[in-house]
Amino acid sequence: MPRGSNLERVSAFNQAVVLDLVRRSESGMSRVELIGATGLSTQTVSNIARRLLDLGLILESGKVHVPQGKPRTTLTIDPKSKYAVGAHLDPSMLTFVLLDLAGRVVHRKHLPVVAVAGPEETVARIAAAIEALISETDIPRTRVLGVGIAAPGPIEFDQGAVVGPPMLTGWERVELRQSLGKATGLPVFLDKDSAAAAHAELWVRNKRSDQNFAFVYLGSGVGAAVVMNGEVVRGSSNNVGEIGHFSTGDGGRLCGCGRKGCLGISIMPVELVNDAVGKGILPGPVDQADLRHITEHFHKLAALADAGDQGASSLFQEAADRLARAVEDIANLLDVDGIVFGGPSWPPVGTRYLEVLHAALANRLAMGMIHEVELVGSVLGEDITAVGAACIVLDHVLAPRSGGLLLE
Ligand SMILES: [Zn+2]
Known part of the structure; x- marks a missing residue:
């Protein structure tokens, strides 16, 4: 059933729409372009831009000269403001990537596996690899929004559980989201490998x-x-x-x-x-x-x-x-x-x-x-699924469809 929206929600949604447009544009957008693209008023876009600048999510990155009127300031994403971890649990390989806010891979790790161990041991291994992935960079852990993990289906999405995926013995029903959340202390999002890969592709194609x-x-x-x-x-x-x-x-x-x-x-x-x-x-x-x-x-x-x-x-x-x-x-x-x-x-x-x-x-x-x-x-090559899992984190926390910016 369609739900109503109060003013606060509308304003959070608008803010997410603006951030999403800036985030997905190749070379940034000016306030005038944002007004054109969103249909929002000059004042609203100006307020949102101010707020996103204060949050450190975007930057004023240069001026574009136009034939008539004042030069326009370009707003771009600050890629170093937030990061997301993507993990791919494949029966033959564990892959990890750290994505910046612009969707670029800043660090990656591959751990070949002979055969995936039981859930407990594997979760511990994944958590350790994620810690190493973050600490091998000089990125403060506080800037990491969360972990996306992609696993073979089928999954129980609401419970964040994998349910007897083929080739993972001992994984009859494992609440991966909860156990990995506990082990890493970060918000965890679980999705199917194919859905994660589609997310990554969508990220590239959205442009x-x-x-x-x-x-x-x-x-x-x-x-x-x-x-x-x-x-x-x-x-x-x-x-x-x-x-x-x-x-x-x-x-x-x-x-x-x-x-x-x-x-x-x-x-x-x-x-x-x-x-x-x-x-x-x-x-x-x-x-x-x-x-x-x-x-x-x-x-x-x-x-x-x-x-x-x-x-x-x-x-x-x-x-x-x-x-x-x-x-x-x-x-x-x-x-x-x-x-x-x-x-x-x-x-x-x-x-x-x-x-x-x-x-x-x-x-x-x-x-x-x-x-x-x-x-x-x-x-996108072989890391596509891990990249997509990290995109799911960015999308969930930052995209307008989630009804606002969840990071606040
Ligand atoms: Zn068959």
Whole structure:
């Protein structure tokens, strides 16, 4: 049900709108430009700018001369005023980034894991890594707004719990937000890995105009997120995008769910690596529990395909063909302007998969006669999920949709 708003809330909202515009502009905005962009009065924008300057969140960073009238002062974000930590819990790697208020990575850390330990030990390890991440810079801890953590889905969003993610044994139901909050003393935000990656992509794309896209996430498993009108679609329980058991046509590997050719089992790195070992393309044996080893082998397999190995190429060809079938359904259901691909397992296979996807979907999409559906790889590389998790903190604390600036 729509809720009313009192004046205080409206004013906090307006302040967040102004900060968000300044934060997302490449080279800052003048008060006159802010008045034009927000529709707020001269006096209101002037008051808000004063307040944001007093809070130290923005800077007066220069003057722009205009043909008539006084030169305009440009307001830019002060990137060093606030920071956010992003953490990505992937079954084969823990990734940490420290983002400044402008959304730039100022420090990063990667901890490869053989196999993710039980929740207690892992939370302690994550908390220690976050402390190290912050203390290795000269940034005062008081400037850190919080920690965003991205984990494989599904999740219980309201309780901040991960619920039995595949490949994390012993993680049947873990209240990660609460335990990590206790261990770090910082506010913690939990989201799904695919949703976090979509947040990161949205952050980059917000500076352009494309606001409707689906994000297909390739990690140890596969997931998706949907962005409509510039916001990540949340669904009833924040679990949009569980595409692991989408059908990809006849045949294929037998999935744990009892059917053949589900999307997840068709493109997961561990399955491709096992097949490659079985066919003698890669040397075996592979320790199934050592996810770091599997990631290394997956990169080797991609390198073999790039070097012209027929066996490796045909494994990736089949995986990409099956991915194309699922992407066709996703695009037809959502009528988006683009599908973006990314996640830790995407970079080694991205160019190869995109070629197949473009060829397979050229004439297959229902809206193909109406508008183009762009198929692109994310430019954000393997840290995308951790970056997105940190963006969630910045968005939650600073963005207008949360109903004000929560940092006050
Ligand atoms: Zn299945």
